[in-house]
Amino acid sequence: MPKVVPSTLPLSGLFAIAKPSGPPSMTVINEIKHLIGNSKLFVEAGKLKEAQDNRKNKGKGGRGRSAREAVKIGQGGTLDPLADGVLVVGVGKGTKKLGDFLDCVxxxxxxxxxxxxxxxxxxxxxxxxxxxxxxxxxxxxxxxxxxxxxxxxxxxxxxxxxxxxxxxxxxxxxxxxxxxxxxxxxxxxxxxxxxxxxxxxxxxxxxxxxxxxxxxxxxxxxxxxxxxxxxxxxxxxxxxxxxxxxxxxxxxxxxxxxxxxxxxxxxxxxxxxxxxxxxxxxxxxxxGKFCLEPTGESEVGCVPWEVFQRANQEGDAGEVDEEGWREWEREVVDRLEIVEGKNN
Known part of the structure; x- marks a missing residue:
């Protein structure tokens, strides 16, 4: 895992999940939207605060944009429920690169x-x-x-x-x-x-x-x-x-x-x-460059699905490191192809 998270936040980029057999691709994407949308890795501090305020206002009958809507997220090629393996995910301006993965080998x-x-x-x-x-x-x-x-x-x-x-x-x-x-x-x-x-x-x-x-x-x-x-x-x-x-x-x-x-x-x-x-x-x-078993310097591995499952189960109670990052954020950054340093 990286010892330092890039200082220019939020990030836009691409990473891959090792999807299991069973859930459809969009179920996997929907499961990680809340995590992505509430992470300072990918969302500006102002938008995170706005989302937090919206959650408070909902209890008072208020309405507003949720954190999961604060950043774009998409996938670069559907895997049917039966299939497992590499599922490429784009966040922020990384979504503009997803088309490259539809035509790649x-x-x-x-x-x-x-x-x-x-x-x-x-x-x-x-x-x-x-x-x-x-x-x-x-x-x-x-x-x-x-x-x-x-x-x-x-x-x-x-x-x-x-x-x-x-x-x-x-x-x-x-x-x-x-x-x-x-x-x-x-x-x-x-x-x-x-x-x-x-x-x-x-x-x-x-x-x-x-x-x-x-x-x-x-x-x-x-x-x-x-x-x-x-x-x-x-x-x-x-x-x-x-x-x-x-x-x-x-x-x-x-x-x-x-x-x-x-x-x-x-x-x-x-x-x-x-x-x-x-x-x-x-x-x-x-x-493309994302694979289940990387062997060369140009190949990038996938984040295990279990990492996101644990994060969703733990919620805000999950452990953070000395720099304030959760396990799933460290795992993603370790495999992230950064498209741009600023996600706006």
């Missing part, structure tokens, strides 16, 4: 589970289709990865919030509405892609309990057939053994350009393997 690790396709392409969704998986070997997976390296075109998932003629794609799929036109493909770059762990059946992952009904499968089939002929949504189960067999799982590591759908890579890989696959874990291990 990102690194991910993802665990893929064979034999089942879901509507969301991950374990948070519902089973859409089952397919054979016992024929898939490590060698077969590695031989197919080259199809996804370099500059490729990706079709965004049909069950996504992307809109076509003002309507989300998932609405077409759920209601069996024909698509006005094929989903526009995206050009993305897969800078690196490798299989780093073959789990086989040595894991605890299982298919989602929720399943598509026959009516839901028919609706999805009708939507897809409007732009792609001969699409069939049906299970292709292998013969069921007397003892339950755990489906194969493996872990991929990849570096990709902005806008890449990691879930689509796993989904499409399942298809070229003559099987089906979905994501069961997803970690963003690096985004």
């Amino acid at each position: 990102k690194e991910y690790r993802t665990t893929c589970l064979l034999g089942c396709e879901t509507d969301t392409y991950d374990s948070e969704g519902a089973q859409v289709r089952l397919a054979p998986w016992r024929h898939v070997t490590r060698e077969k997976v590695e031989s197919m990865l080259d199809k996804f390296r370099g500059d490729i075109e990706q079709t965004p998932p049909i069950f996504s919030a992307l809109k076509m003629d003002g309507k989300p794609l998932y609405e077409y799929a759920r209601k069996g509405i024909p698509l006005p036109r094929p989903i526009e493909k995206r050009k993305v770059t897969i800078h690196a892609l490798e299989l780093i762990e073959w789990k086989g059946g040595d894991h605890s992952f299982r298919y989602p309990d929720k399943k598509f009904s026959e009516e839901e499968k028919k609706a999805l089939e009708q939507t897809l057939q409007s732009v792609e002929k001969d699409v069939q949504i049906k299970d292709e189960p292998e013969s069921i053994p007397e003892v339950e067999v755990i489906p194969t799982a493996f872990v991929l590591k990849m570096k990709v350009s902005g806008g890449t759908y990691v879930r689509s890579i796993v989904h499409d890989l399942g298809h070229v393997l003559d099987s089906a696959a979905h994501v069961v874990t997803l970690t963003r291990s690096q985004q």
